[in-house]
Amino acid sequence: GAVVSQHPSRVICKSGTSVKIECRSLDFQATTMFWYRQFPKKSLMLMATSNEGSKATYEQGVEKDKFLINHASLTLSTLTVTSAHPEDSSFYICSASTGTSGSPLHFGNGTRLTVT
Amino acid sequence: SQKIEQNSEALNIQEGKTATLTCNYTNYSPAYLQWYRQDPGRGPVFLLLIRENEKEKRKERLKVTFDTTLKQSLFHITASQPADSATYLCALAPMNTGNQFYFGTGTSLTVIP
Numbered sequence: 001g002a003v004v005s006q007h008p009s010r011v012i013c014k015s016g017t018s019v020k021i022e023c024r025s026l027d028f029q030a031t032t033m034f035w036y037r038q039f040p041k042k043s044l045m046l047m048a049t050s051n052e053g054s055k056a057t058y059e060q061g062v063e064k065d066k067f068l069i070n071h072a073s074l075t076l077s078t079l080t081v082t083s084a085h086p087e088d089s090s091f092y093i094c095s096a097s098t099g100t101s102g103s104p105l106h107f108g109n110g111t112r113l114t115v116t
Numbered sequence: 117s118q119k120i121e122q123n124s125e126a127l128n129i130q131e132g133k134t135a136t137l138t139c140n141y142t143n144y145s146p147a148y149l150q151w152y153r154q155d156p157g158r159g160p161v162f163l164l165l166i167r168e169n170e171k172e173k174r175k176e177r178l179k180v181t182f183d184t185t186l187k188q189s190l191f192h193i194t195a196s197q198p199a200d201s202a203t204y205l206c207a208l209a210p211m212n213t214g215n216q217f218y219f220g221t222g223t224s225l226t227v228i229p
Contacts (some may be wrong), residue, residue, distance in 0.1 A: 041125075042221070042222075043222050044205070046219075101215050102167065104162035
């Protein structure tokens with residue numbers, strides 16, 4: 001149980017284009033979803049928290065107009081990297097939670113984004 | 117500034133020994149602390165949760181301790197096996213959020229046969 005599917009697993013795009021990443025909870029309802037970014041050999045950096053049906057809350061230093069998050073249903077959240085630049089190249093990972101305090105995060109397998 | 121630091125980037129131990137990983141934090145008041153395992157190119161997988169009012173938790177060969185005075189958690193893997201080789205991450209949720217977890221720097225564990 002508690003499976004989170006993230007697509008695509010890899011994407012290469014040209015500078016200036018936008019990329020959408022999907023995160024789906026397959027067998028449970030995710031009240032809250034989180035988006036993380038991971039640099040090589042570094043830890044996960046929390047980018048934003050999204051609750052179903054409301055606007056995402058972004059961490060300090062994360063540009064909300066660049067990283068658009070939509071959490072339209074209890075099983076789907078999307079992250080759109082707009083006008084991507086090479087410095088946006090990274091490993092993006094979503095996680096889903098039932099929303100209960102302290103409950104485990106269930107992670108997708110991440111998306112490797114390369115912007116050329 | 118707020119920090120979550122894991123004591124070493126890489127740890128090598130002999131099979132059968134106990135691996136001990138450290139997680140130290142500053143300027144957080146965590147309500148929950150969790151440990152995750154991450155394999156290369158994959159998302160982290162949840163292992164254990166410990167609450168701020170708990171001292172120790174065990175699950176099979178895993179043990180976690182939590183000392184809020186020292187602001188430290190220790191993660192032990194007993195009778196380690198090569199299959200335990202992975203990166204281990206600690207994560208904590210502050211009291212004012214409860215389910216927003218911030219991750220430590222990670223420790224890469226290699227268990228040598």
